[in-house]
Amino acid sequence: EVQLVESGGGLVQPGGSLRLSCAASGFTFSSYWMSWVRQAPGKGLEWVANIKQDGSEKYYVDSVKGRFTISRDNAKNSLYLQMNSLRAEDTAVYYCARWKGRGCFDYWGQGTLVTVSS
Amino acid sequence: DIQMTQSPSSVSASVGDRVTITCRASQGISSWLAWYQQKPGKAPKLLIYAASSLQSGVPSRFSGSGSGTDFTLTISSLQPEDFATYYCQQANSFPPIFGPGTKVDIK
Numbered sequence: 001e002v003q004l005v006e007s008g009g010g011l012v013q014p015g016g017s018l019r020l021s022c023a024a025s026g027f028t029f030s031s032y033w034m035s036w037v038r039q040a041p042g043k044g045l046e047w048v049a050n051i052k053q054d055g056s057e058k059y060y061v062d063s064v065k066g067r068f069t070i071s072r073d074n075a076k077n078s079l080y081l082q083m084n085s086l087r088a089e090d091t092a093v094y095y096c097a098r099w100k101g102r103g104c105f106d107y108w109g110q111g112t113l114v115t116v117s118s
Numbered sequence: 119d120i121q122m123t124q125s126p127s128s129v130s131a132s133v134g135d136r137v138t139i140t141c142r143a144s145q146g147i148s149s150w151l152a153w154y155q156q157k158p159g160k161a162p163k164l165l166i167y168a169a170s171s172l173q174s175g176v177p178s179r180f181s182g183s184g185s186g187t188d189f190t191l192t193i194s195s196l197q198p199e200d201f202a203t204y205y206c207q208q209a210n211s212f213p214p215i216f217g218p219g220t221k222v223d224i225k
Contacts, residue, residue: 044205044216044217044218044219045154045156045162045205045207045216045219046216047213047214047215047216050212059212059213061213095161095162100164100167102150102152102167102168102171102209103150103152103209103210103214104152104164104167104207104209104214105152105154105162105164105207106164106167106173107164108161108162108163109161110160110161111161
């Protein structure tokens with residue numbers, strides 16, 4: 001059974017940093033692109049970042065470029081999102097998701113809440 | 119970036135009803151469209167990919183159609199567990215963009 005479990009969310013002040021983690025199991029992690037998708041409270045879904053199987057390609061939504069970094073450790077079956085210079089508008093539930101070959105997200109974690117507030 | 123719209127934004131329906139949700143892309147995306155279901159406090163769940171392919175384990179009452187710019191998600195006979203918000207997502211090019219969602223609630 002595919003499982004994705006996020007951790008690392010919490011309350012952080014504007015300008016602060018946070019590192020999210022996602023532990024994957026039940027599939028060959030190193031064979032898949034992986035993604036982060038977020039959802040602000042009461043709002044819709046927003047793709048944040050993607051990373052290729054070997055970490056050689058990374059893509060970001062414009063609003064986080066230069067502030068967020070996606071990475072992975074295939075030996076640990078783990079995905080990460082380093083978030084720096086956080087803003088109030090980054091407040092959201094952050095989901096780890098597996099990127100299906102058809103350009104969509106076929107498995108999702110339960111999400112971790114990031115709140116940026118003073 | 120490709121923009122996605124959905125209609126209606128919400129729909130009230132009864133168990134057993136046929137429900138149709140429409141999604142429109144701002145430019146042609148061939149058949150690269152996915153549909154998701156999200157219940158309150160839960161992660162989204164993939165229902166349909168490539169416009170009309172049913173994800174494994176999803177009930178056959180869900181179906182998708184369309185190509186180019188106009189797509190539909192149909193629930194043939196609404197069940198109690200189907201009350202949720204539904205999102206479309208274009209999968210043709212980066213960045214992957216979601217529609218604003220359609221909330222299906224109980225009439």
